[in-house]
Amino acid sequence: xxxxxxNHVYRILLMMVVFIQSESVQAQDSCSIWVREAHLYMxxxxxxxxxxxxxxxxxxxxxxxxxxxxxxCATILQGAINHVSHNWEAVTYFNRAIAADSTHPYYLNNRGxxxxxxxxxxxxxNDFRKAAKLDTxxxxxxxxxxxxYFIRNKNKEALSLCNKLIARFPENGYAWYVxxxxxxxxxxxxxxxNKDVKKGEELGWQQGYNLMY
Numbered sequence: 001x002x003x004x005x006x007n008h009v010y011r012i013l014l015m016m017v018v019f020i021q022s023e024s025v026q027a028q029d030s031c032s033i034w035v036r037e038a039h040l041y042m043x044x045x046x047x048x049x050x051x052x053x054x055x056x057x058x059x060x061x062x063x064x065x066x067x068x069x070x071x072x073c074a075t076i077l078q079g080a081i082n083h084v085s086h087n088w089e090a091v092t093y094f095n096r097a098i099a100a101d102s103t104h105p106y107y108l109n110n111r112g113x114x115x116x117x118x119x120x121x122x123x124x125x126n127d128f129r130k131a132a133k134l135d136t137x138x139x140x141x142x143x144x145x146x147x148x149y150f151i152r153n154k155n156k157e158a159l160s161l162c163n164k165l166i167a168r169f170p171e172n173g174y175a176w177y178v179x180x181x182x183x184x185x186x187x188x189x190x191x192x193x194n195k196d197v198k199k200g201e202e203l204g205w206q207q208g209y210n211l212m213y
Contacts, residue, residue, distance in 0.1 A: 031057040031064050038070045042213060045115055050074035065100035066213075068093045069107050072114070073211045082117050090114045103179040104210040113211055116148060124148060139169045141211050150178050155186040173203030 021143050038053040055066050056073040072093035094111035101107065112127030125148055132141040142165055149158035162179035165172055177200025184193030 028169060031061050031067060034063070035066050035070065035109055036213070038067070039213065042070060042073065045077075047074040047078040051078065063100045064106065065097045065104065068097035068100065069104075070213055071212050072097065072110055076114060076117075076211065085116065087114045087117050087187060089116075103134060103140060105131040107139065108134070109144060109212050110209075114142065121148065121152065139165065139172050140212070141177075142169075143172070143174050144210065146175065146178060150181075159186065162192075171203055173200040173205030176200035176203060177205050 003089045013068060016125055034053045034057045037070065038057075040052045041047075041049045041053065051074050054067045054074065057067040058071065061067070072090040075090040075093065076083075079086055079168065091111060091114045094107055094114060097104070097107040098111065108127045109131040112124040112131065114122035115121075115127060128145045128148065132138070132145060135141055142161070146161050146165065149155075149161060158178060159182045162175045162182065165175035166179065169175065172186045177198050180196030180198070180200055182193070183196060189192070
C-alpha cells in the first residue's frame with residue numbers, strides 16, 4: 001500500500017515537471033515568433049509595433065536578451081534620437097540584455113549608443129571598446145569609437161585610430177574621410193587631407209553610432 005502511494009506521488013510529480021517544461025517550451029516558442037516579427041517591424045520602421053511584440057515576450061520571459069535589445073532600440077528610435085527619458089529607459093533594457101548575455105557585442109554597442117546621446121561619454125566609450133573587442137572583425141563597432149573621438153575633438157586619438165582602421169580595413173570609407181578632415185583641420189596638411197576625403201567619398205561611408213540588432 002505504501003509503495004502504491006509512493007508511486008502515485010512520483011507520477012504526480014512527474015506530470016507536474018512535464019507540464020512545467022511544456023509551458024516553458026511554449027513560452028520560448030511564442031517569444032521566438034514575436035522576436036522574429038519584431039525584427040521585421042524594426043527593418044520597416046514600425047517601432048511601436050516592435051515595443052508591443054517585445055513586451056509580450058518579456059512578460060513571459062523577462063530575461064530574453066534579444067527581446068530586451070530590440071525593446072531598447074525601438075525605445076530610442078520611436079521618437080527624437082536625443083529624447084532623454086527614452087534613452088535612459090533604453091539603457092535599462094540594454095542592461096537586462098547584457099545581464100542575460102554579456103558576450104554579445106550588439107548589446108554593449110547599443111548601450112554605448114544610448115549613453116553617448118545622454119552625454120555619458122566615459123560610459124559610452126567603455127561600452128564601444130568592449131563591443132569592438134568581442135567582434136574584432138566588425139569595422140562598424142570601431143567606427144562608433146572613431147565617431148565619438150571625432151565629434152568631441154579628440155583629434156590625436158581620432159587620427160591614431162584612423163590610421164589603424166585604414167591599415168586593417170582599407171576599404172572603409174569612413175576612416176579615410178575622417179582622416180582627411182583631421183589632416184586638413186588639425187594638421188593643416190590640406191593637399192593630403194583633400195586626397196583622403198576624396199578617397200573616403202569614393203569608397204562611400206556611413207557615420208558611426210549604429211544601433212545593431
